[in-house]
Amino acid sequence: MEQIQSSKNKGEAVFWSHLGKIYKQKSLPFSKLKVGDVVLTDKENISNELYEHYMEQFKPPLLDFTNTHDMEIMKEFEEILKGLSTSTEEVEVTNTSEIRNAIRSLKPKKSAGYDNISNFIIKRLPPGYIQGLGNCFNLWLKECRMPNEWKLAKIKTLNKLKAGVPKSDQTRPISLLATHSKLYEKILLTRIRSWAESNHIIPKEQSGFRPNCLIPTRVLSIYQEVLNNMAANSPTLSIYFDYQKAYDKVWHAALIVKLSRANIPSALLKTIWFWLSMREAVVVYGELSTSKFPISIGLPQGSSLSPYLFIVFHSDIVRQTGAFSTHIFADDLNVLISAPLGKKLEPMLQFLELEGTKEKLLNLRCFYLYCDTRVHYYDQLIIPLLHRMLNLERLDLHLKVDRYKGFIDGNDLKKDIINHIPRLNQFTFNIRLFNRSSGQNNIPSNEDIQRTFKDFVNNQIISCADHFQESHYSYCLIYSHSYRLKQCDNISNNFPGGLFKYVYEVSLHDERSFEHEFFLRIAQSFPFMRKLTLNLIEAHDDYIELFLLHTKLYLQNNVRLTVHYESLRLLTDNFQRDATRINCVRMEYTCYDNVFPFPKYFKDYFLHVRMLGLR
Structure with missing residues (x-):
């Protein structure tokens, strides 16, 4: 708390940084692991179970030999590897200045990798060591490779549950990589990013893991687009997708094929394949470490290359969905659909139907x-x-x-x-x-x-x-009884009645007039109603007048009125009739007509107005 109070005078960024550390959610340690109905308490048994779980998770993907697409990918992948084996292209070399900048970007408090070398130590390397490191990096860039020792990850597991005993699939793997490997990957990332951005591989809708493309900017873009559609009275459907275990599911062969089809330089492609292939990991639980096991799917967590390669991997999703407006975050997707924009829903529906039945x-x-x-x-x-x-x-x-x-x-x-x-x-x-x-x-x-x-014996159906x-x-x-929604709309004279304990908002619609007995039935059925919507667009003016005159009907401040503006103007004597003023002040008026500006006395009649007719 003292740090927060003192940080007020040091600027807003420092203040929020200290506050974020306090409220940051932390993973609870776990000393037990659930396997079926059995709870493991022995550390060695827990370690072995985690080993089996993650070895299964990262095993090679099962191919469907009846799937033409999978077979085409594998055939093309094998042809690409043959071509890479004879390629003599080299990756652009680095220099000590670039390496120093990469070292500065390392976070000093990050945990050490399998080599037990921390970022804190790397940041204090003498100039001579950096020069030697540059010589090694340049040799490996020319040969499109890296040391195999850097491909070993140390996996620590975090508990995703806030309470209770977790199962293996309720733990989150955190991969700790060799620190020298992270430096090398940062150098490689600048070359991959330069190729992708200069060739417009990444769509403009992508935010996250890109310079000057912040996620808050994308959120504001979504907000503005929805706001514009609302102003045009255009309904907008917003769908959000979250990729489950996004990095862990990337198929290596498909990634290499997609990069090749995008015409990535063969030297970069060869280096990426060397970086992906023959990776291994060990699971660390407490002081215990498991045997090594191969990682044959997914992108390495903790690597700066993984996020960028992931967004390259799904960079064509904007074209594939056929959506009207797409916003892509780091590993999430938002699709906005607004029918009046003049585009057809059919292409996207066909895509969803095809994918949704697989x-x-x-x-x-x-x-x-x-x-x-x-x-x-x-x-x-x-x-x-x-x-x-x-x-x-x-x-x-x-x-x-x-x-x-x-x-x-x-x-x-x-x-x-x-x-x-x-x-x-x-x-x-x-x-x-x-x-x-x-x-x-x-x-x-x-x-x-x-x-x-x-035949629906288990439910009372209404x-x-x-x-x-x-x-x-x-x-x-x-x-199916009982009705548990908070809203009940389109109620007509055929409403059967009953008790609706959860409903607080009701709307009425019918081509026939509602009589006094009907409203008594409504009052009895919805004892907790807080909002009533009256759609009187098709009603006769004499009927509308009954709702406006406070001598005929007492209204609380919870009624939304929808009626043609011209009918309203005539019945209220151009919004100057005292007999209708009391009820109108209590209503929220929804106007579908193109009326603007309103007459002088209108604002004294309706304090709350929703304009849905303006274009």
Whole structure:
């Protein structure tokens, strides 16, 4: 605390540096390891289990010999290696000045590697040693190699759990490399980066691990893009991807092939392959060290080359996804989709459909999917995704679906979902469906839909169906009791009632007028309601007036009103009528009409306004 107080006078950067050290999450040490139902306490047994786990994790990837893509990669990879074996190109040599700069960039408090030489010692090397080091580096750069002793990593494991006994897959490996190797890799990185940047290999959307491309800048770009879309009344879907064990999953052969296709100089490619191949590691637990084991997949952790080679490896992901706007972080991906931009969703949907049906998710036991924006590709994307979860035991779906082929009922859920997941023993759902099919005359009744759930013995299923003739669509809500969402929307006169203990926001919509008894039913069903949305776009002016007159209806400060501006102007005498002022002041008005500026007295009528009509 004294350091924080004294750092206030030393500048903002120093202050936040000290504060960050205090709140930095630290890994808890572990003296036990769980294997199945057995808890290991002996240090040697724990060390052996970690050894087996990481040896399995870093073994060569299994190739699918029926997969044409894998076979093409391997064939091309073998041809590349033949060419590299006869290559006589050399990597650009270094000098003592570049080596000194690399030494200055080393963090003095980093742990020593397998050679037990720390950064602290390296930073105090005499000039003569640096000169000798430069001679060695230049020899290896010319020969496109490095000492094999530098390819050995010391793996220390950190506990990812905040409490309890971890399993092997709940530990995080930290690789400690030889310090001289880190220096050599920094020299090599400048040459790889120079090639990639000058040839525009890395897309402009990539932030992290690049000079002058900070991650906060990318975050601000996302914020600004979403803000611009909101100003244009353009809905934006934002999807975030996190690569699981990103560096550990890189296939060496595919990386070499991709670098070769990008026309990297053969000397750099040869050096990278030498750096990747024949790597080994030992696991250190306490004072125990395991035997060496080979690392045949992934990029070495702790190396300055690994992050940059990783972003080169997936540099073409922007083109492959076909997304409208993509933002790439160090090892994360953000995709923004905004339909009104005039581009088609079809290319990306085809890509997602193709990729989404390849791999079965056999280890997944529980899956929860919540989407409050309308899903337009339920049958094309959601159903194929669920078919991959063969061993799923618990499924929870909360969806708002736009569909052009009728309602989703019990028969659909059994045919499309339940019959494909044999181990499923708990299935809860809340599906709100907008049916926009052309055949609106053959819409099933609510009783017809309810009968399709007669075999759902473990759940009480509630359904509510509506047909809006003037709007040419029908709506159906099906959910497994009890209703646990915080919002309940599109409630019509067909609302069956019931007690909704978790709902605090309600919206009403119907082509028929709501009567007094209906509002009594709403009040009884939603005792904890804090917000009510009234969409009166299609309502008659006489009906709208009932909500505006405080003598007809008492309103609290929790109502959102959606109505045409012209109707509002007429009913309020151009926003000067006292009889409607009290209720209007309490409402939040949502305006879809292109109106601006508002009349002089408007601001005294509505204190809260949402403008969704401006373009």
